[in-house]
Amino acid sequence: MKIIDVKAYAVKQEVSIPFKWRKGLPQGSHLNEMGILRVITDEGIEGVAVAQRGLMTVDYTQRRLKDLLIGKDPLLKERLWHEMWELDRAEEFQIYYMGLPDVALWDITAKKAGMPLYQLLGGSRDRVQAYASTVTYDTTDEYLRVADYCLEKGYRAIKLHAWGDARADAKLCQALRKHVGDDICLMYDGSAGFDLQDSIYLGKALEQADYYWYEEPMREFSIWNYKKLCDELTIPVLAAETSDGCHYNAADFIVHGACDRIRTGTVLKGGITGSLRIAHLADSFGMKAEIHGGDQVNVQLACGIGNNTFFEVLAWGTGPIGFGYPVEEDGFITAPQVPGIGYSFDWEEIERKAYAKV
The missing domain is CATH 3.30.390.10 (Enolase-like, N-terminal domain)
Incomplete structure (x- = not known):
């Protein structure tokens, strides 16, 4: 060929x-x-x-x-x-x-x-649980309304993209936990908006509210700062989303204790080949490799590896909310079953x- x-x-x-x-x-x-x-x-x-x-x-x-x-x-x-x-x-x-x-x-x-791609990659499953990943809204009430809508659509996990103010974001995260109760999985994404001190402050608030992970609070230039953050917190820190260097850079985060979970995904980590390198590297350390959103190809990847927890689906608007990918009633996504990726x-x-x- x-x-x-x-x-x-x-x-x-x-x-x-x-x-x-x-x-x-x-x-x-x-x-x-x-x-x-x-x-x-x-x-x-x-x-x-x-x-x-x-x-x-x-x-x-x-x-x-x-x-x-x-x-x-x-x-x-x-x-x-x-x-x-x-x-x-x-x-x-x-x-x-x-x-x-x-x-x-x-x-x-x-x-x-x-074969569908996920089967060719090894085939861990044929469907993956989705979480609703919010955009940024103006008020706490809007976030709570969006959360209600997501739960109505079948999601059992929600991730916040908030304002980039450590104190205000901490209050929002705790308000959301109180609103949805203890059974819903919540995550927070800082979109690299904080310095180390504010990252620690916000991380401790997330620990109190029992958040599942704490994602990219700082720019990923300084592995040393991420190590210090991980040393201060018990909440799992998810990092290496936008850092360049594919698995070479991911290895530095892992071996220096600068993350508890690692990001992978075809869009930012060198396609399928690069994403698999990171997922398998993380698995050798008993670590989750969480996939960073995307479309059919990352759904295939999420179903092809065994150490990914959720699939990220972007939710925006306040009603009706637009979602970036069709999610089934129970909050799962099934990988396309046609040969290839499914485009x-x-x-x-x-x-x-x-x-x-x-």
Whole structure:
């Protein structure tokens, strides 16, 4: 099997409900565009991967990915992953793109095998429990109303993205615990908004409210600060979400005691190949590797590994709330059961809609 062509498209998407993050971060405009990578083989099997930046997808494909992939065997994913890593030394790829071609190659491999990707990866289960991951709202009452709606939809776990004020966020987190009771799993994501002192303060408040994990309270440049945070707290600290370096960086967090759970996922950690490296590394330390949201490919990953707890689904608005992925009545998501990842595009329509392509 050989790759005979590589195409890319930049497509606009309409997000009907605007949303925001903590103070200092931009609005959620990344959902307004999508990049699609399409890898075509001489056997008629195509691999697809999706990115959050349309024009970057087209640019990288035109300048780098076509030359990297055309003429190669798509089943030699390990070799091509390392070749992409070598390109990054000169290119410094935007973090979303280190694993983009790898995802498309795994899609081809699973289609060639006639299996859903999660089965090809080993198959831990065919469905995964979802948690509702909020955006940022203006008042505590809005958060409580959103939580009620999420529980009505079947979710049994909720993660907060709050205001980025340690004192105010601590009160909000404790108010939510009181509101939903002891049986609902709650998490908190700091979106890297705090220094070490405020991170410790907020972490202790989360411990009192029995939160399940404490995610990315600080920027992930300083492993030493994360180690000091972990030493101060009993709540599990989830880290290494946006840090560069894939499994090499994840290993430093783990061996230095700078996290209790590690982030993985195809979007930020080098595709399927990079994500598996992190998941297996974490498993060797008896640690959970929690997947950072996404679409079908990360659902497949979540069902393919054994040491992931939940799947993140973005919830925004206040009613009706928009959710980023269909969740079943019991709060679970079932992996697509078709061969490959499960993407389905009308290529004629994509060709017409694309505002940039190669």
